[in-house]
Amino acid sequence: SQTIHQWPATLVQPVGSPLSLECTVEGTSNPNLYWYRQAAGRGLQLLFYSVGIGQISSEVPQNLSASRPQDRQFILSSKKLLLSDSGFYLCAWSVRRDTEAFFGQGTRLTVV
Amino acid sequence: AQTVTQSQPEMSVQEAETVTLSCTYDTSESDYYLFWYKQPPSRQMILVIRQEAYKQQNATENRFSVNFQKAAKSFSLKISDSQLGDAAMYFCAYLISSGSARQLTFGSGTQLTVLP
Numbered sequence: 001s002q003t004i005h006q007w008p009a010t011l012v013q014p015v016g017s018p019l020s021l022e023c024t025v026e027g028t029s030n031p032n033l034y035w036y037r038q039a040a041g042r043g044l045q046l047l048f049y050s051v052g053i054g055q056i057s058s059e060v061p062q063n064l065s066a067s068r069p070q071d072r073q074f075i076l077s078s079k080k081l082l083l084s085d086s087g088f089y090l091c092a093w094s095v096r097r098d099t100e101a102f103f104g105q106g107t108r109l110t111v112v
Numbered sequence: 113a114q115t116v117t118q119s120q121p122e123m124s125v126q127e128a129e130t131v132t133l134s135c136t137y138d139t140s141e142s143d144y145y146l147f148w149y150k151q152p153p154s155r156q157m158i159l160v161i162r163q164e165a166y167k168q169q170n171a172t173e174n175r176f177s178v179n180f181q182k183a184a185k186s187f188s189l190k191i192s193d194s195q196l197g198d199a200a201m202y203f204c205a206y207l208i209s210s211g212s213a214r215q216l217t218f219g220s221g222t223q224l225t226v227l228p
Binding site for chain 2: 042049059088090100101104105106108
């Protein structure tokens with residue numbers, strides 16, 4: 001069966017420090033991959049999606065970037081974190097010809 | 113742009129009773145998918161139920177069912193025989209297809225409290 005792993009679960013980082021959140025999927029190949037951000041008490045906002053290795057699309061201008069170095073690995077990064085980057089980040093995957101997305105357990109990022 | 117609206121930020125229901133969560137969406141597409149996701153305190157997003165727009169029959173999954181009104185662009189979730197474990201934030205979502213990527217648009221959520 002397919003599983004998705006996302007880490008770390010929580011992270012506290014100072015302003016100006018770099019960020020790297022990692023997400024991997026097991027049990028499937030060539031998935032669509034997504035990074036979402038959820039502000040407190042609000043819905044999910046799509047940040048990036050990827051349909052293949054090295055193929056990244058950004059939905060909103062921001063301080064973050066994403067990379068897909070391997071088929072089932074998706075990384076969310078920042079060179080210098082801002083206070084406004086605090087939030088809950090969720091990685092998700094879907095099968096290309098299928099519909100629903102499956103989510104990781106999320107990372108709670110606090111920038112201090 | 114597609115939008116998803118959940119007009120009830122909070123709802124409560126007595127254990128064993130039935131509750132309906134509302135969702136409306138705006139789209140010019142004729143073929144799409146709709147979902148309800150549940151986010152418990154653990155914050156993991158869990159798929160509850162899905163509906164294909166081309167199907168007239170409302171989807172059901174055990175105690176969960178939807179009332180899909182395509183003309184009205186309405187997609188409500190009914191939870192029957194509510195249980196304490198149903199307490200969570202519920203998100204309605206709409207799926208668009210852009211090339212080979214499939215992107216979910218989420219509503220702002222409804223926090224459901226189940227009262228013992």
